Amino acid sequence: MKKKLIFSGIRATGRLHLGNYLGMVKGMLQLQEDEKYQLLFSVVDIHAVTTPYDKDKLSQRTYDVVLDYLASGLDPEKSLLLVQSKVGDLHAELAFYFSTVMTVARMQHLPTYKEKAQQHPDNVTMALLNYPVLMAADILAYHSELVPVGIDQEPHLEVTREVARKMNSLYGMNFPEPKRFATEGGKVPSLAGEGKMSKSIEGSYINLTDDLETIKKRLAGAPTDSGKGESVPTSGGVANLLQFVELFMGEDKRKGYEAMYVGEGIRYGDLKNELAEAIYAELKPIQKRRAELEKNPEYVEQVIEEGAKKARQIASATLAEVKEKMGLK
Numbered sequence: 001m002k003k004k005l006i007f008s009g010i011r012a013t014g015r016l017h018l019g020n021y022l023g024m025v026k027g028m029l030q031l032q033e034d035e036k037y038q039l040l041f042s043v044v045d046i047h048a049v050t051t052p053y054d055k056d057k058l059s060q061r062t063y064d065v066v067l068d069y070l071a072s073g074l075d076p077e078k079s080l081l082l083v084q085s086k087v088g089d090l091h092a093e094l095a096f097y098f099s100t101v102m103t104v105a106r107m108q109h110l111p112t113y114k115e116k117a118q119q120h121p122d123n124v125t126m127a128l129l130n131y132p133v134l135m136a137a138d139i140l141a142y143h144s145e146l147v148p149v150g151i152d153q154e155p156h157l158e159v160t161r162e163v164a165r166k167m168n169s170l171y172g173m174n175f176p177e178p179k180r181f182a183t184e185g186g187k188v189p190s191l192a193g194e195g196k197m198s199k200s201i202e203g204s205y206i207n208l209t210d211d212l213e214t215i216k217k218r219l220a221g222a223p224t225d226s227g228k229g230e231s232v233p234t235s236g237g238v239a240n241l242l243q244f245v246e247l248f249m250g251e252d253k254r255k256g257y258e259a260m261y262v263g264e265g266i267r268y269g270d271l272k273n274e275l276a277e278a279i280y281a282e283l284k285p286i287q288k289r290r291a292e293l294e295k296n297p298e299y300v301e302q303v304i305e306e307g308a309k310k311a312r313q314i315a316s317a318t319l320a321e322v323k324e325k326m327g328l329k
């Protein structure tokens with residue numbers, strides 16, 4: 001049986017946080033156990049240069065994601081690990097052809113584009129506008145039908161589906177229309193009270209490499225209230241903390257705390273301590289594996305080279321077909 005490829009990626013922004021882990025990595029690890037699929041875990045370093053970045057730190061940031069993938073459970077016997085720039089020539093060329101079927105107006109309407117344009121008003125570049133088209137190239141190069149990503153990536157998947165439909169109808173390609181593979185952590189909240197956990201918002205995240213003390217410190221900064229009220233808050237700091245309780249300690253524990261909130265009251269010091277221990281219990285084995293991997297760079301390098309070689313074979317076949325069907329013979 002020929003296995004179906006599943007592609008997903010994380011930008012090369014350094015160490016992973018719990019949002020990346022619960023929203024994406026865990027979904028990938030779940031699918032890795034399914035015989036039907038072969039997984040392609042990618043570090044998308046070319047996407048990382050579409051907004052201002054530090055060129056001296058990029059390769060270390062890429063490597064940090066590589067290590068976090070392997071430490072979390074990417075099994076090179078089953079899955080591929082791809083550093084995107086190793087096949088950047090193929091993905092970028094494919095993205096260029098895909099950009100011929102997407103209008104500027106459509107791309108300017110994307111919420112992610114608008115957000116980034118607001119964050120970096122002096123860097124609203126062609127590369128930024130084309131970011132989702134490059135993502136479509138990543139996914140469609142491998143005909144990935146499922147894409148494990150967080151909810152925030154939905155608008156990008158919609159672009160990918162549009163590209164697929166247009167390439168199929170205009171040029172007779174046979175691209176799938178990829179769907180999001182959802183995990184229970186599709187939208188991990190920020191520790192800061194509002195919005196989602198994000199690398200670009202200080203105080204919002206916990207990294208996979210954080211030790212117990214750091215986790216406690218980060219949780220200590222999460223906003224709370226008096227611990228008591230008539231009804232349990234549905235948004236803001238307390239609601240977010242309760243969501244973390246559910247994600248790391250289960251639904252019953254959450255219900256227990258909710259009952260306390262409308263009863264005798266929650267002592268947040270106790271809740272945060274218990275939560276920190278539960279998060280650390282999940283991260284500790286990952287950190288142990290990471291420390292071992294750090295001592296074995298030759299092995300990591302070999303996994304990267306092997307992934308690039310296999311990915312190149314597949315992506316170059318897709319690119320050749322696209323060129324041929326577009327009349328670029």
Ligand code: TYM
Nearest residue numbers: 008009010011019020023024135149150186187188196197
């Ligand atoms: P990026 O690097 O922003 O995030 C990587 C993955 O982590 C998920 N994520 C979250 N999930 C739940 N809650 C959160 N708070 C949270 N924060 C981040 C994201 O949804 C994502 O799955 N455009 C992509 C990278 C990309 C890609 C691709 C993904 C490029 N090409 C092809 C899939 C397939 C991005 O910026 O992810």
